[in-house]
Amino acid sequence: MTQENAVLTIKSYQRTEDQSDTTELNAKAFYRYAPDQIEITYPELDDTGAPCGRTTVTVFSDSLVTVEKVGFVGTKMVVETGRSHLASYRTIAGTMDLKISAIEISPRLSAEGGVLRLRYLLEINDDFTAENILELKVRRKVFD
Secondary structure: OOOOOEEEEEEEEEEOOOOEEEEEEEEEEEEEEEOOEEEEEEEEEOOOOOEEEEEEEEEEEOOEEEEEEEEOOEEEEEEEEOOEEEEEEEEOOEEEEEEEEEEEEEEEEEOOEEEEEEEEEEEEOOOEEEEEEEEEEEEEOOOO
């Protein structure tokens, strides 16, 4: 990962028919802002807090974002309003087929940071459906 230059807060909400779950994570991250493409890269950590991979979120427009995970988990998900996309989600326990259907993509990002909000439906192997909200708050910072 390129040198960390930002603080990232990730909030994740998931709601199914019979339950809901919320998680929050803070991490140092790499943030690159350009008018045509914004990139947020952060480490994935295992249960002990050791790095076990990385996630890169790339914003191409107000309607197109990709989420790529490399390491312990592997996937490349496309989140695009008005369309559904298929992806494979690889873990040591096996691979799941995913279908991602974006409801809302809201990037409010500048060179100094901001918020990216993704709201989408996630279907897994035609057995599980959940509404997910992923909110990434980015703040540029210089680390010593």
